[in-house]
Amino acid sequence: MTPSYEDDFRYTDTTTVSAVMVSLQNAGAFIAALGIFPISERFGRKYTIQLAMLIFCIGVTLEVVPSHSLVCFYIGRVISGFGLGASTAVVPAYSAEMSPKEIRGKLGGAMQCLFALGVMISYWIDYGVETTLPAISKQWQIPVGLQMVPAAVLGLGLLTVPESTRWLAKKGRIEEAWQSLKWIRASDGPEVKAEFTEIQIGLEEELRATEGLKKRELLEPANRYRLALAFFMFLAQQCTGMTSLAYFGPQFFKTIVGSNNSQSLLITGLFGAEKFVAVTVYLLFFSEMWGRKPTLVISAFLMTLCFVIVTILNHTTVAVTASGPTNAGRATVAMIFLTNAVYQFSWGPLPWPYCAEIFPTRIREVGVSVAVSTQWLFNFMFSLVTPYMIASWGSYTFLFFAGCDIAMGLIVFFFAKETKGKSLEEMETLFHSKAAFDVTAARNKGLTSDDVDGAHVGAKDA
Template sequence: MATAQVHGGSSRPAALPPLTDGPHRKRLGMVALVATFGGLLFGYDTGVINGALRPMTAELGLTALTEGVVTSSLLFGAAAGAVGGGRLSDTWGRRKTIILLAVLFLAGTLTCVFAPNFEAMVVGRVILGLAVGGASSVVPVYLAELAPYEIRGSIAGRNELMIVIGQLAAFVINAIIGNVWGEHPGAWRIMLAVAALPAIALFLGMLRMPESPRWLISQHRTQEALDVLSTIRSPERATAEMADVKHLTEEEEQMNISGWGALKNKWILRILLVGIGLGVAQQLTGINSIMYYGQSVLIEAGFDSDAALIANIAPGVIAVVGGAIGLSLMQRINRRTTLITGFILTTICHFLIGIASIALPVGDPARPFVILFLVVAFVGSMQTFLNIAVWVMLSEIFPLHIRGFAIGVSIFCLWIANAFLGLFFPTLVAAVGITGTFFLFGIVGILALIFIYTQVPETRGRTLEALEEDVTTGAIYIVRKK
């Protein structure tokens, strides 16, 4: 951690005592595990629709339009949940907000499971969306604020890994239920009901977890903050971090940095726009179109329905493998390097999928397998280099007093992009086919590369407080390129 000059010419300590092993490291690991059940639910609830939609359509009499509404209703709900969850976590606390989200996960799941018609299903999906959006903004912040800066990437990145594990679990459970009980008219309800188990685990687990010490300090509950830090750090490290965070919090209070008013600072406005850009660029790769409509894409490629349901597990598996690799990269490779590499690889995959769909016409026996291979390569590139890096950066680039608000706004925009893509993806494929769809994704990937290279700063290897000072003064843009 480099020495950081702060406003008014004062400076704060440039170094912290080193990390040490002990019970506090195990405690931190347990806290991260419990909190990331929110990510698991995020992944399962967004992925389960992939296999549940077709039998649901048959039973509830959905049309092409109402299929899109059912899928995207969760996503629009998530947009609202991201903003609401972020704001609530700033005022109510990270821990209490996550407990509330667990209740919403359970309520939404039960509403969907017992939905008698299209309207009730949409209500349940919106409730789930509020929970998913809230989890997407609050859990990464909670993890980042609990983690030591040296391993913040690997701790905060665990949430994204749990998201793809949740999606893989949804694909596997869909395949098992679909092939074993596929003839049963209510099989899709069983697929949805499985999500109740991790929702209960998240609720019960978070009752025993601590509040974010950085949030406690922002509320002037310094003794509670020190008590929490002492359970997840060595005594010397806890005391040093406490002083570090408290110092910067006091300076921010004098500057009155909070909410929309903070955007009067042009550098904070700029970092918010960077956060929005990161979220939207991630979604416009089309990754969640594969997660939601993967079975439909593979049927379009040439697989029959049952084979597509099984083949759809392959992208889920590679997503988990790529996520595990990506988690290890967080502590070894700069964030900017990771993002640029990821967008190069995913853009190449987009163009190759489009070319393959032209070179291998419908009916060619090689077509479905080549496209499946390229889809798996795309998902692997995405999960290894992009998804974890984006979520980690969103959790660490914003100042403490607007962290929940700013990540909420950024993820709101992420979910809106996701929702419109989910709503119109079937129409897009119907209009221009796989070829045109993935060529469009490739063009967007080129634009995203330009944005990342010119606008996104580097954040690896620095404390949240050091990043915060450089964000509020604009210094982070001067030293961003490495």
């Protein structure tokens, strides 16, 4: 935190304020992510996201007003957290429901790419205001206030796109659903008609299998399995340690390069730039080339190895001296950057599309809400305890995350399902759901239909 922020809010316990300001937003995000699904179910994905962005901007406004009150700032953090959590729970569902299966992983993982872009920009803005502006209120108000720019772009940008095809079909608005699918696929050819037939049959089979009882749907073995997987994926994402590094990068790097604040901010800025470049390369070239499951397993063990090396280096050699960081300190930073690259090729982007694609349409709101609320719950927990872990354990903190990575790799190896290249309707067969049906037959039925109405009749006959 900048000296100007400390002067404006007049506090002395930097560790506590740092932990509280980050964790409060995560707490608000957890509450909103867990509770947003009834609104998304009733009003649709598009309008729910727009409402979330409006709430987020209101919260940020409360943060930047010159109140000189930590209470006002904290209230703003909670409110902005509501908007953030709601949007992160609904956006993956919207993306999964509108994406072609061939590039669904790439589009779903783009959320992590945009997260990384935002983190990178924020790091460099922090570095810029720290080194170029005097210690006045603008030094912290500019970085905080700029959060409203991407929120406004998302909220206003959604005015140009249609509502989710599958949500419209679930609500019985078949013609609107067809127009939505035509728009997003830029075609009304046979393949698009077949896809539309598959969507309709999938929804009808869900209704037949569940008899409209949502609570009982969640207790079905296939859905319990999916909920457990979703919970685990986002818990594991936080247990990699990379989110903690994103929040508290300067504090981490100070344990390696010394107390030079500008230098630690510079390294953190480079860390953010690497994060964005790595996840972009993964999404463009590898996301649809590699399977979800082997990518997660191998990367977990690679991150374990990197963190162990970091810990050994820090406790067998001197990382920093009075004259600055040593070669061992530089090597440690390099290993952390390597771990970051591995994370951006795996646990950073993959949980988002994975958890959105494994649920059937009827309970996708609930499933994604549980998944994303888990992310925010443990985000809250680690953002609260990480400053104290750094203060107490130093670089042994990396060893803790190494142990978590080992457990994650083993769990994925034994329990995760491979979803790459499968349609959302095929997930029912993959998870042995009661609503499973012959997807190939449904698509063939759609390919032989002359129009949308014919496809719909074919769906009923199937």
